[in-house]
Amino acid sequence: MIESIYRHPASSRADIARRTGLSRATVSTVVEELGKAHLVHEQDATDDADRQRGNGRPPTLLSLVPRAAFAVGIDIGHQHVRVTICDLAGEPIADEWSRAQVDDAPAQTLDLAHDLVRQAMRDAAVTSEQLLGVGMGVAAPINSRTGDVESDGILPGWQGIAPAAEMHRRLGFPIELANDANVGALGEKVFGAGRGVNDMTYIRLSAGVGAGLIIGGQPHQGSLGMAGEIGHVCVDPRGPICRCGNRGCLETVASPVAVTRLLEQSTGRPITFAQLLGLVASGDRGARRAVADAGEAIGMTVSWIVNILNPELVVVGGELAAAGDVLFDPIRTGIDRHSVPAAAAGVRVTGGVLGDRAEVLGAAALILAQSPLALTERVRG
Numbered sequence: 001m002i003e004s005i006y007r008h009p010a011s012s013r014a015d016i017a018r019r020t021g022l023s024r025a026t027v028s029t030v031v032e033e034l035g036k037a038h039l040v041h042e043q044d045a046t047d048d049a050d051r052q053r054g055n056g057r058p059p060t061l062l063s064l065v066p067r068a069a070f071a072v073g074i075d076i077g078h079q080h081v082r083v084t085i086c087d088l089a090g091e092p093i094a095d096e097w098s099r100a101q102v103d104d105a106p107a108q109t110l111d112l113a114h115d116l117v118r119q120a121m122r123d124a125a126v127t128s129e130q131l132l133g134v135g136m137g138v139a140a141p142i143n144s145r146t147g148d149v150e151s152d153g154i155l156p157g158w159q160g161i162a163p164a165a166e167m168h169r170r171l172g173f174p175i176e177l178a179n180d181a182n183v184g185a186l187g188e189k190v191f192g193a194g195r196g197v198n199d200m201t202y203i204r205l206s207a208g209v210g211a212g213l214i215i216g217g218q219p220h221q222g223s224l225g226m227a228g229e230i231g232h233v234c235v236d237p238r239g240p241i242c243r244c245g246n247r248g249c250l251e252t253v254a255s256p257v258a259v260t261r262l263l264e265q266s267t268g269r270p271i272t273f274a275q276l277l278g279l280v281a282s283g284d285r286g287a288r289r290a291v292a293d294a295g296e297a298i299g300m301t302v303s304w305i306v307n308i309l310n311p312e313l314v315v316v317g318g319e320l321a322a323a324g325d326v327l328f329d330p331i332r333t334g335i336d337r338h339s340v341p342a343a344a345a346g347v348r349v350t351g352g353v354l355g356d357r358a359e360v361l362g363a364a365a366l367i368l369a370q371s372p373l374a375l376t377e378r379v380r381g
Helices: 002-007 013-020 024-036 048-053 106-124 163-171 180-191 256-267 273-282 285-309 319-323 325-338 341-345 355-368 371-380
Strands: 040-044 060-064 070-076 080-087 092-099 131-138 175-179 200-205 209-215 218-220 313-317 348-351
Touching (some): 002 013, 002 060, 002 371, 080 355, 106 163, 131 163, 131 355, 175 180, 180 355, 200 285, 200 319, 256 319, 285 341, 319 325, 325 348
Parallel strands (some): 070 131, 200 313, 313 348
Antiparallel strands (some): 040 060, 070 080, 080 092, 209 218
16 A cells, blocks of 8 residues: 555545555555554645545545655766765755765775765764665666676776675665666656656766666666666777777767767867867857767667667766757757657657756665555564
């Protein structure tokens, strides 16, 4: 029953009975128990439709108490660590961020994540007993069978590291682990541009390039957790050698670092990524061409996903998404040019709405998705 209330907040007892198949008497009994456990609160319906459902008397609507429990999200990128704490309604109540050199420093990075979690808990006055668990996204492929980082040059210092086990040893809470694109997809699905969409792809364009897949409303990671590694799909057999060891990967032409480097080579002067975005916004032809070429390569690669998985929505996130339609239009063109016409016509391409918080919120959503079961066990215990 907690599952029903979590999925459908502000439900009447009749709504819950209909969705769960339980009798009204059973629903009322359980609601009383949940109220005593301070997990559910009641409020009177106030709109006309709700009054009509109650034959003139507004029904009592039930929702979970948002601050009855909390979930932690951790986002570990190549150059940062971010932590957020969300309540049961998915509202962030604390946020901590720190710059970090992650690639060759797993122990220091995980120690930093521990410190940021503890700081966020202090800031939000959240106790250990109130936490349901910790979700963590890491900017590298994660072997879902072993829990190890499959770095292969992507996070070179993390080879053989099991981040979930290491984080559990530091914090003592249950840890759910996924790569950054997968948690980014979940973040946009639950909180952002993908709400209400059951089949979508999230493209993360940051220091690494990857795709997170939502199929049938659920994250899809593949048999080993490697699904969506489009950053290491070859788009140019004669292209530069990628940090993964292959040549001409999408990441070598479509990451913010790669696009900025290309413009540096053509101008002969150092350019930061912020300067690149400024040049794009001002209409600089070279900067816009560099971004558009990256978009074309992304669109061609995403067209394979469109042909194979037929998603309804492609959400583009990560730093490069800030280039807007200069990037999105070539992606759309590439999908139209290389996909089956019906599949191309049925997919929308849009920018993410969560910005740099997609991954950390998606990490918290890993835990929130399990909250009904965890809360049920808490009541039974």
